[in-house]
Amino acid sequence: MSKSLDIAVIGATGTIGETIVQLLEEREFPVTNLHLLAGSASAGQSVPFRGKNLRVRELADFDFSKVQLAFIAAGEAVAASYVAKARAAGCSVIELSGALPLDEAPRLVPEANGELLETLQPPFLLTSPAPAATALALVLAPLRSVLALQRITLTAALAVSSQGREGIAELAKQTTELLNMRPLEPKVFDKQIAFNLLAQVGAVDDSGHAHLERRIAQDLKQVLGVAELKVAVSCVQVPVFFGDSLSVSLQAAKPVDVAQAAHLLDKQPGIERVEEGDYPTVVSDAVGQDEVYVGRLRLGLDDPSELNLWIASDNVRKGSALNAVQIGELLIKHYL
Amino acid sequence: MSKSLDIAVIGATGTIGETIVQLLEEREFPVTNLHLLAGSASAGQSVPFRGKNLRVRELADFDFSKVQLAFIAAGEAVAASYVAKARAAGCSVIELSGALPLDEAPRLVPEANGELLETLQPPFLLTSPAPAATALALVLAPLRSVLALQRITLTAALAVSSQGREGIAELAKQTTELLNMRPLEPKVFDKQIAFNLLAQVGAVDDSGHAHLERRIAQDLKQVLGVAELKVAVSCVQVPVFFGDSLSVSLQAAKPVDVAQAAHLLDKQPGIERVEEGDYPTVVSDAVGQDEVYVGRLRLGLDDPSELNLWIASDNVRKGSALNAVQIGELLIKHYL
Known part of the structure; x- marks a missing residue:
């Protein structure tokens, strides 16, 4: 992969968001700039990535046109509020709460229905299913x-x-x-x-x-x-x-x-x-x-x-963060 | 009930045996003499019953002709060894390990298939099912x-x-x-x-x-x-x-x-x-x-x-000891 993306992780201080950041590093996901975002209560904290501590910034102020891909791991309310904003800015979204309906935000497990992506157009909106699913x-x-x-x-x-x-x-x-x-x-x-x-x-x-x-x-x-x-x-x-x-x-x-x-x-x-x-x-x-x-x-x-x-x-891993990152890998390989 | 029986509890020092003894007292089961029995490792201990501490005696030495009903809560090996001996002495047996086959030692939950007793003859041999069952x-x-x-x-x-x-x-x-x-x-x-x-x-x-x-x-x-x-x-x-x-x-x-x-x-x-x-x-x-x-x-x-x-x-209660005692109550009411 020679492509590289600017990426946002929303909910970066939660257990799943933090694991997404870890996996992006571990799996050498082609990230140019990583933007870590959270609600006002968590903004200002920092999360390690590639040997640096990245500061978590406030989601409400974020300009989604800065990134091509966003992971939203911050619950249903946040997903429902920010998905449309992100896509209007041309950003593809991988969402983990299941806040959006199946037809709008299809559920994807790359090993099971990765071919679904062939029928979709960017900016993508995909959901990582409930962990047990x-x-x-x-x-x-x-x-x-x-x-x-x-x-x-x-x-x-x-x-x-x-x-x-x-x-x-x-x-x-x-x-x-x-x-x-x-x-x-x-x-x-x-x-x-x-x-x-x-x-x-x-x-x-x-x-x-x-x-x-x-x-x-x-x-x-x-x-x-x-x-x-x-x-x-x-x-x-x-x-x-x-x-x-x-x-x-x-x-x-x-x-x-x-x-x-x-x-x-x-x-x-x-x-x-x-x-x-x-x-x-x-x-x-x-x-x-x-x-x-x-x-x-x-x-x-x-x-x-x-x-x-x-x-x-x-x-937290295959059930949530890993599956979301694998969806991202599939997107960047073939579709973004 | 004006009848009263001499009863043996085998495995009297285990969690289930001890609860059987408690329930015999709590439910005013018509017991004349209660014989508490266990393997040699536990013989000599005592278990409270109706305000007295009853001494637990060694099962191997017990004469089953002294009792009309025995509860066996001592595992499969003990049940397999002593059921025949007890019945040969005319003693009915309520067994809890499931060591014996269905046709020989039918499973009984009084509320579900109590009427099964009508088809059987004393001395009875009945099994309290696995607790989950x-x-x-x-x-x-x-x-x-x-x-x-x-x-x-x-x-x-x-x-x-x-x-x-x-x-x-x-x-x-x-x-x-x-x-x-x-x-x-x-x-x-x-x-x-x-x-x-x-x-x-x-x-x-x-x-x-x-x-x-x-x-x-x-x-x-x-x-x-x-x-x-x-x-x-x-x-x-x-x-x-x-x-x-x-x-x-x-x-x-x-x-x-x-x-x-x-x-x-x-x-x-x-x-x-x-x-x-x-x-x-x-x-x-x-x-x-x-x-x-x-x-x-x-x-x-x-x-x-x-x-x-x-x-x-x-x-331990309805799953084991209580169901066994309820089988005993049904037996004494109608069949013993």
């Missing part, structure tokens, strides 16, 4: 042609880092307080998260589904390109600091060949399959790694057309 | 007639107390060591359990299924009396001390009426349904309670014949 789409991408997927049933056990630094701090604080027999005051989560599982992540709608559950299902269907797929999603907040664990049951249109599925996963870049008898965990395998780990591949107990598996993935 | 069977019992269940997909998040006192101690120790930055040495569990999720509970067979996963599926099918049901089970060990959390997706033969399902659950003794918008957890609701808590009832996102729900249950 990205990890699962990566695993299902090589399997979908042989499986003829009918239904996905997913229980997604989410680390507290899905709620950013405050979620991490709350689990640490509650754990210490409980071990010291002190009373708890939940703040970030609505109930005690230490040594407990919370079955509801965010508010639910009138049908009882959490916003994130709907988001995972719709993102997954768009990325896999299987509109008629039935998806059941249950998100659970678990007392784990980093990394999402996914318990997945798939129903295929015909009996599944587990050895073939394993072989297809082994060939797929970005996936590390753990052999039978062992299994991956977020702590021992996934956290800090680019790869999504998969294991416990097995047929149904009563149904040869059912395939069960387990995924451990770093929600 | 008991909790789920209790919830599904009132629903099965209206749902015409086709398939159950279950992710069962199991507390470390499912591995007894050693599991509890290991989670506490690892948590403290991690918070103090000291290195870990997993013993009871094969990997770090603190702040982590383990996707495999016990060894797996050649098909990749854990013994416990097969047990939950078979127990559930027998208790629900639906042999053609398809059941997918994934057991996950989670960093929670007490209480099982079950993420459940059901497929019915026809569209589900959620309001009707909620109403049927509300009428069922032993179940506490948590209203929409809120949800139960093991810490805030289930632990130490006889009731099984259910919440997050919702249709499928893409399938009106799908019903999703969440269960929080005390694995």
